[in-house]
Structure formats: structure tokens, C-alpha cells
Amino acid sequence: MLDDPPASPVDGFDDRYQLEELPLGRGGMGEVHEGYDRRLGRMVAVKFVRVPDGDPDPDLIRRFKRESRITARLRHPGVPAVYDSGVHEGQPYLVMERVEGISIADLIAESGRLPLGWAAAIGAQTCAVLAAAHAASLVHRDLKPDNLVLEPAGTVKVLDFGLATGEGVPELSRITQSGQALGTPAYMAPEQIQDGQSSARTDLYALGCTLFEMLTGQRPFAGATSYALMIKQVSDPPTPVRQIRPEIPTELANTVAQLLEKSPTDRPTDANIAYSSLLRFATELPPMPGVLAPPEQPSPLRMYAAAVNRIPGPVGTTPASPPVTQPPHHPSEQPPPPTPSPATPPAPSAPPAPTVATPSHPAPERSGTEHSEITDVRNRASALVRESRYSQAGALLGNAVAQARRSGTPLDPELVNLWWDWANVLFEGGDYHSAAPAFESLASVLSEHGSANMDLVFRCRRQHATCLALAGETQRALDLLRRLLADEQRILGAGDERPLELRRQIGMLLLRLGAPETRQVLRELLDDLVRLRGADHPSVRRVRALLERAPTG
Structure with a gap:
């Protein structure tokens, strides 16, 4: 039986939803209204997200759509289903299952x-x-x-x-910069x-x-x-x-x-x-x-749960999907990553596709048809990303990379940029477990071909380690970051911005792990930063704040 619409609805929006005038609840980030989905004839909950300063922000809206799609992948009986999302008069909204209780x-x-x-x-x-x-x-x-x-x-x-x-x-992403406490x-x-x-x-x-x-x-x-x-x-x-x-x-x-x-x-x-x-x-x-x-009233939900509970298998564990170690061969939704460990460093935003230096070994010239195909794939993927359809964009790019590798396509700047796009789309879409091997394989192939662009190799290795940490492989990520630091200091110099920032990330990860060597690592970094940049530099203040929280034992 279809739900009845609200008795006194306010004007709706999107020619689909009509809302109760008074919200069900308000919070620092917005408010939730009871609504009625005219198209499907059901009650819903519509959450409007407050826009900082009241001004529409295209970047905020893009991030909102991205996070909405990531959240919508979370399917569990204990989570209200996400039905829809959009923007109404510059204000992002989510349409969700209406929960009674x-x-x-x-x-x-x-x-x-x-x-x-x-x-x-x-x-x-x-x-x-x-x-x-x-x-x-x-x-x-x-x-x-x-x-x-x-x-x-x-x-x-x-x-x-x-x-x-x-x-x-x-935490301080653009979407949550509204002047309210986060939590x-x-x-x-x-x-x-x-x-x-x-x-x-x-x-x-x-x-x-x-x-x-x-x-x-x-x-x-x-x-x-x-x-x-x-x-x-x-x-x-x-x-x-x-x-x-x-x-x-x-x-x-x-x-x-x-x-x-x-x-x-x-x-x-x-x-x-x-x-x-x-x-x-x-x-x-x-x-x-x-x-x-009442206890005597039959509960179809408890009946269902009781039957599921009789299925053999461990209780209280979440099965994890294996990592994707090769580009996917068919466009499909990527599986969720395994249970993460909480001790992780902050994840940097995925940088834009760089200008890639031509490998030191000359590659055969790409035909006009191949050039057109790669350009078309990248354009189609960009359009999907603009709609926050990261899974589809990742599958499209991953298939193109796999096909290029199978056909023996030379590793020229176009293929490298395609590969880089693929890894970053997986990362931006929150699929860290699949993004990790994508960054790792690109760094490996570039190194094998003697790429002159060591900066890109280092960026891939850093993103690889970050993905591992985000996917729960904390110790492995720390080991990779330490090896990367040694290579960056050898090639770029110990005073370069990149290895200094890498040392701070390593210190943050050690701090979150409660590692005994945290204080020494941060103290050495602080001394170097003071010597190179002066005692009042912002980076010095950030590291000093971390050092104050480091274990003393």
C-alpha cells in the first residue's frame, strides 16, 4: 500500500518531492524534513545541507555529490537507504529512507x-x-x-x-567549513x-x-x-x-x-x-x-534475522574483497575495500594529471586512431567524474589501460596520463584498495622504462602508501613511506619541500600508532625546519604542536 502524502505540505521541488513545513530535526550542518515522493508514492526523509555563508559553491556541490555516492554504496539493514541526491536553489540535499522509531x-x-x-x-x-x-x-x-x-x-x-x-x-574539507564544530x-x-x-x-x-x-x-x-x-x-x-x-x-x-x-x-x-x-x-x-x-505480534524482520543467523560461518566479521592488482577487464562496480585500521595519515587530495615527460627509451609513434581513442576515453571519464560517477569512470579508464597494455601500446605520455587518471579516479571515489595497486603499477612501469619524470614516480609511490594506510595496511604503508623518504632525500636533497613534508606525514602516522620513536622523529624534523625556515614558519608551528602530543616514554 502506498504511503499517504503529508497532510500540510509546503511547496515541493524537482517536480517530485513535497515537504512538511516543519523539519524533523536541525543540526549544525542542516536540517531534515519529512517528505513525500510523488513519483513512487512513499514517505522519505530529505536532508538539506547548509551552504557556508549561504552562497552556492560549485566545488562544495561537487564534493557533496562525491560523498553522497560513496555513502550510497553503504548497504546494511542498519543504515537508512539513500534514494537520491541533488541541489535545490544552490542547497545540496539527500533523499533517504524514512525511519520510524x-x-x-x-x-x-x-x-x-x-x-x-x-x-x-x-x-x-x-x-x-x-x-x-x-x-x-x-x-x-x-x-x-x-x-x-x-x-x-x-x-x-x-x-x-x-x-x-x-x-x-x-576533517576540514570544503563541504564542512560552515563555522560549526565537526561532531x-x-x-x-x-x-x-x-x-x-x-x-x-x-x-x-x-x-x-x-x-x-x-x-x-x-x-x-x-x-x-x-x-x-x-x-x-x-x-x-x-x-x-x-x-x-x-x-x-x-x-x-x-x-x-x-x-x-x-x-x-x-x-x-x-x-x-x-x-x-x-x-x-x-x-x-x-x-x-x-x-x-508487543512481543506476541509477529515480526517479519526478526523472522528473517533468525533464519539468517542459522547460516554457518563466523559471527561478527565483515568479509573483505581481495585487492584489485590488475586493471579491470570489464566495466563493473569496484568491490568495497577491507576493514581499515584507524591509525592512518591524512590523505592528500588527488592532484591533477601532470604533464608527463617522454620516457628515455623512444617509443613507436602512436597512430591517429589510437590518439583519438585515448582522448575519447579520457573525455568520457571526465564527464562521469563531473557527475561524481567515480565507479563508472574508474572502470572505463581501467579497461582502457588494460587494453592498451595487452595490445603492446607504447608507454608514451598519453598512456601514462590515462593510467594516472585511472588511479586518481579510484582514489577520489574512495576505492583506496583498488587505487593502491594502480599507483604502484604505474610507478613500477615508469621505473622499468627509465622514465625521466622522477617527480611523477615519487608522487605515485606516495599515493600508493597513502592508499594502503587508508585501506588498513598501516605498517606496510609506513615501510613504503620510509623507503620513499630515503630515495627523495638522495635525489632531491634533504632540504627539499617534498621530503620534509614526507617526514611530517611519517611523524603523524607514528604518533597515531603511539610508536616509541615518534618524539625523536618529530624532534629531528623540528630542528631541521627551524634551521631551514626559521622558528616562526607555519610548518614549524605544526610540527611543534605534534611534538607536544608525542609519547614521552
Whole structure:
């Protein structure tokens, strides 16, 4: 049966959606309206994203479309489906599944502390959603009770993935520069507050804050201002939950405490581990009249879940797709990358395709037909990217690279630019696991052919390491960056901008790992920067700030 449209709708837009006048909710980044999809006859939720300064920004809109498409690839029963996205009067919007139920924030406000079993069950379901998101290299960044909805069947929906970001990507992207705090101070992890970086373990910290609130009826930290609250998040230990509620089992209390560790490396390594710790306590779930459907009422959703639970296989793991080590042979959607590790360096924006130097070994002249075909492929891919259709553009470029290699096409500047475009499109589309071998293979082939453009080789190697870190292979990424640093210093000189910046990235990665050599690495870099650029240079201040947070042991 089709949903009925809103009783008092305001004027719609796009000749398709009509909206309720009053929003369902407002936040720092925009507001959500209940809407009606005239075309399909169903209720939806429409989230409008606030534009900084109220002025349309083509670059912001492009980034919004990109992040919307990445987020739409996240398919999980605990995530509202993304139906549509667009721009209305310069304001980006997302059209999503309308979720029915009560937010955990409202449930806590009405009931106070939740039954132990329900707190664990809600937390475990949330972990299942985070496991899927992190496997797709997506970090929520604003997990909190307001963004968790308990449906009548007892299932949990995690809301507001619309502005999730790629693992390790700097928070201050153009799309979020609205003057608002990125996240909610009461649930923000120390590293999110201090350096604006989010990772999978940042979401786990927010989950710890949420569990604390569900179990005790109060937040881990309180402050008169957002600044005071953030200072406590960074510096103060939380009160043990058993001190507030003694009947909480010790193991459950230990799980909450581990989630709330200040250092990301001291938290669970991933959401799967947190899930397993919480699931054992998701028992004795009492009825909640007015919140859940009556126990005697059949639930098709629980019937389905019970049948799925009987399928053999490990519970609480997210299968990972193998890396794409060769260009794809057929245009298709790329598989999601495996579960990322939270300790990752910031990912630089993919630079534009460079002007490529001709390899030192002369290549046969390309025919006019071949030139036209490559130009056509690159133009078609550019058009897809402008529409934020990164998967299709990546498949198109990858097929062209594979075909060129199979046919023995010479490695001239046109093919190199095509290859570079392919790797960057995968990177920009958030498919770091496939982008890594694309950058790696281009660097290898250029080196084998004696390319004179060492700058391009270095850029490929740097992007390769960044992709590995974003896809979770942290130690391997660190090893590659160190080898790259040695080569850059040998060829470019230790005082060149590029190896100095690479040293800072290595220091940041070591800092996030909590490695004991972090302080020495950053101190040596700081001394060199002061000597080369002076004590007041911005790069010196950035490294000094990192050094202040380095472990002293």
C-alpha cells in the first residue's frame, strides 16, 4: 500500500518531492524534513545541507555529490537507504529512507538508564553497522544517541551517514567549513578535537560515550561550554560505570572503559571486537511498551534475522574483497575495500594529471586512431567524474589501460596520463584498495622504462602508501613511506619541500600508532625546519604542536 502524502505540505521541488513545513530535526550542518515522493508514492526523509555563508559553491556541490555516492554504496539493514541526491536553489540535499522509531537520546530522556541487555544489544547492532562502514573506508564522525533510532521491531538504525568521510581524510574539507564544530563535543574523541582527524577508532570512542550514557543515564563528561567539555574529553578520565551503577558486569564495564581510552591505539582494534564483547550481554531484553511492538505480534524482520543467523560461518566479521592488482577487464562496480585500521595519515587530495615527460627509451609513434581513442576515453571519464560517477569512470579508464597494455601500446605520455587518471579516479571515489595497486603499477612501469619524470614516480609511490594506510595496511604503508623518504632525500636533497613534508606525514602516522620513536622523529624534523625556515614558519608551528602530543616514554 502506498504511503499517504503529508497532510500540510509546503511547496515541493524537482517536480517530485513535497515537504512538511516543519523539519524533523536541525543540526549544525542542516536540517531534515519529512517528505513525500510523488513519483513512487512513499514517505522519505530529505536532508538539506547548509551552504557556508549561504552562497552556492560549485566545488562544495561537487564534493557533496562525491560523498553522497560513496555513502550510497553503504548497504546494511542498519543504515537508512539513500534514494537520491541533488541541489535545490544552490542547497545540496539527500533523499533517504524514512525511519520510524524513537531515538536513543529520547529513550534515555524518557527512561533514564536502559536495561543492561538493551544497552548491550543496541551497542552490538551499532557495531555491526560500523563494521560495514569501516570496511568501506567510511567514518561516521558524529555517532551519538540522537543518531541512533530504535525501531518497533527492536532493530537499530544509524542515521546521518550523509556526511561521513573517508578514513583519515582531513576533517576540514570544503563541504564542512560552515563555522560549526565537526561532531558533537560530548561524543568527540580526543584526536578528533586535537587535530581534526577521524578514524574507525574515533567512531568507537563515540560508541563508548553512547554506551556510558545508555548504562548510567548520564554522559561521561559535562561542561558549561563546548570548550570546557572538549578539554575534559582530552584530559580527564571518565568515571567508572560500576561506580555509578554497581550491577553492571565487570567485563561490560571493562569494554566501555576500553572504548573510552584517550589513545586510539588503546581502544579495540575494530568494531568486530567491540561487537563480540557486547553481544554476550545482549540477553534478558524486557518488553518496552510504547517503544517496541508487543512481543506476541509477529515480526517479519526478526523472522528473517533468525533464519539468517542459522547460516554457518563466523559471527561478527565483515568479509573483505581481495585487492584489485590488475586493471579491470570489464566495466563493473569496484568491490568495497577491507576493514581499515584507524591509525592512518591524512590523505592528500588527488592532484591533477601532470604533464608527463617522454620516457628515455623512444617509443613507436602512436597512430591517429589510437590518439583519438585515448582522448575519447579520457573525455568520457571526465564527464562521469563531473557527475561524481567515480565507479563508472574508474572502470572505463581501467579497461582502457588494460587494453592498451595487452595490445603492446607504447608507454608514451598519453598512456601514462590515462593510467594516472585511472588511479586518481579510484582514489577520489574512495576505492583506496583498488587505487593502491594502480599507483604502484604505474610507478613500477615508469621505473622499468627509465622514465625521466622522477617527480611523477615519487608522487605515485606516495599515493600508493597513502592508499594502503587508508585501506588498513598501516605498517606496510609506513615501510613504503620510509623507503620513499630515503630515495627523495638522495635525489632531491634533504632540504627539499617534498621530503620534509614526507617526514611530517611519517611523524603523524607514528604518533597515531603511539610508536616509541615518534618524539625523536618529530624532534629531528623540528630542528631541521627551524634551521631551514626559521622558528616562526607555519610548518614549524605544526610540527611543534605534534611534538607536544608525542609519547614521552
